[in-house]
Amino acid sequence: MPDSFNQFDLNKQLLNAVEDLGYTSPSPIQEKAIPVIMQGHDVLGIAQTGTGKTAAFLLPILMKVKYAQGNAIRCLILAPTRELAVQINEAITELAKYTDLRHTAIYGGTGSKSQIEAIRAGLDILVATPGRFMDLYLKGELVTKSIQYMVMDEADKMMDMGFMPQIRRILEVIPRKRKNLLFSATFPEKVERLSQEFLEAPMRIEVTPQATAAATVEQELYEVPNFRTKINLLGHMIDKNIDLTRAIVFCRTKTIADNVYKFLERKVVKENDVRVIHANKGQNTRLNSINAFKEGSVKILVATDVAARGIDIQEVSHVINFDVPVIYEDYVHRIGRTGRANLSGVAITFMTPSEAYHVKKIEKVIRTEIPRKPIPSEVNIPETPFEESQEMLRAIDDQRKKEDPDFKGAFHEKKAKNSRPRTSKKHRHNKKKR
Ligand code: AMP
Numbered sequence: 001m002p003d004s005f006n007q008f009d010l011n012k013q014l015l016n017a018v019e020d021l022g023y024t025s026p027s028p029i030q031e032k033a034i035p036v037i038m039q040g041h042d043v044l045g046i047a048q049t050g051t052g053k054t055a056a057f058l059l060p061i062l063m064k065v066k067y068a069q070g071n072a073i074r075c076l077i078l079a080p081t082r083e084l085a086v087q088i089n090e091a092i093t094e095l096a097k098y099t100d101l102r103h104t105a106i107y108g109g110t111g112s113k114s115q116i117e118a119i120r121a122g123l124d125i126l127v128a129t130p131g132r133f134m135d136l137y138l139k140g141e142l143v144t145k146s147i148q149y150m151v152m153d154e155a156d157k158m159m160d161m162g163f164m165p166q167i168r169r170i171l172e173v174i175p176r177k178r179k180n181l182l183f184s185a186t187f188p189e190k191v192e193r194l195s196q197e198f199l200e201a202p203m204r205i206e207v208t209p210q211a212t213a214a215a216t217v218e219q220e221l222y223e224v225p226n227f228r229t230k231i232n233l234l235g236h237m238i239d240k241n242i243d244l245t246r247a248i249v250f251c252r253t254k255t256i257a258d259n260v261y262k263f264l265e266r267k268v269v270k271e272n273d274v275r276v277i278h279a280n281k282g283q284n285t286r287l288n289s290i291n292a293f294k295e296g297s298v299k300i301l302v303a304t305d306v307a308a309r310g311i312d313i314q315e316v317s318h319v320i321n322f323d324v325p326v327i328y329e330d331y332v333h334r335i336g337r338t339g340r341a342n343l344s345g346v347a348i349t350f351m352t353p354s355e356a357y358h359v360k361k362i363e364k365v366i367r368t369e370i371p372r373k374p375i376p377s378e379v380n381i382p383e384t385p386f387e388e389s390q391e392m393l394r395a396i397d398d399q400r401k402k403e404d405p406d407f408k409g410a411f412h413e414k415k416a417k418n419s420r421p422r423t424s425k426k427h428r429h430n431k432k433k434r
Helices: 012-020 028-038 053-065 082-095 113-120 130-138 155-160 164-173 189-198 227-240 254-268 283-295 328-335 353-366 386-403 410-417 425-433
Strands: 043-046 075-078 103-106 125-128 149-152 179-184 203-206 217-223 247-251 274-277 300-304 318-321 345-351
Touching (some): 012 053, 103 130, 125 130, 155 164, 227 345, 274 283, 283 300, 318 328
Parallel strands (some): 043 179
């Protein structure tokens, strides 16, 4: 499967963790950066949050650092803020869950006692803000001689925040012979200078989120309470909208794509009017479906991003985001499929409460607010099933925690009190560590 994570030389532990996270195929930055880092090159990556850049540098590093060894850190990841340090550390927790690697995040604005304890217990990977790193180094708590990998994430922000002096000092106290990765959302002159100082013959990798969606695309967003409403709304649109002549329906996972396909085939369109493509479909089946859609004999194509990436389908009247993409550039890619060559097109997005977080971030990337539309009165809006509303609350909690590491998680707390058994994986990991 050329577009899956199997194309990289990653071990089973990492591939299983990637699968658990539900990543079906690498994002563009991952596709470019992972092989290059695996080969041992220094990398300069120009990429924003939302591109999948964290896993792009973590996966090859986890592969190299491999398993717990000795007590001194072998990989140092610098981040400008406590929030980002915590987020990176959480990503390591998830990606390294089947390994015995030890890692933690250290940052200022809080006591250093528990951070020092974690360091003394032995670490393979350390995520740090520059100030706190230097503090603890000067206290003699950090042994730097084994550092082989150094990552600077959001270098532009670190420089804007005035961390350059600390970064210079850090570079003086870590071994010269090491691999370096530098990631930055923008590439102003000062970052260029830093990269020249810091990186050795780097490979430059850039993913440019096209910040503006095609001007000919009309965007619409529907706020829906649950999955069933998405299904009903989709059925209504395909059935009732005479302008909808050829549409791609994007789904987050293979399972959702299959369910949407089955529903449309059974209830909405004629048998041969809809096809589904995703990574589990054989290459031939996929090509057949794409060709039939291109020729116009199939009206609706249900797809995951993976399956749809790179295929050139022109003149689509509607793009329907059945799920909000979590790789934010995918939104731009998805809606770029309509409104091509001066044809006007409509891009419709369905958003549940737990997806609002991602829509906000997408709106930041495209620098516009997507106009909200009311759900047509003919569409049936069923009650949200208990399990689904729990899932959503859990997701919203996790999002709030991402934004504010101090947020304890109202939902999880409540659950703990009622001693219900299911907590999210992420939460279980956090608990274990504390
Ligand atoms: P980042 O740009 O690293 O902050 O990642 C943005 C979001 O995309 C995070 O929520 C990741 O968990 C998610 N993500 C990263 N890589 C992938 C992938 N290959 N497929 C789906 N989601 C991903």
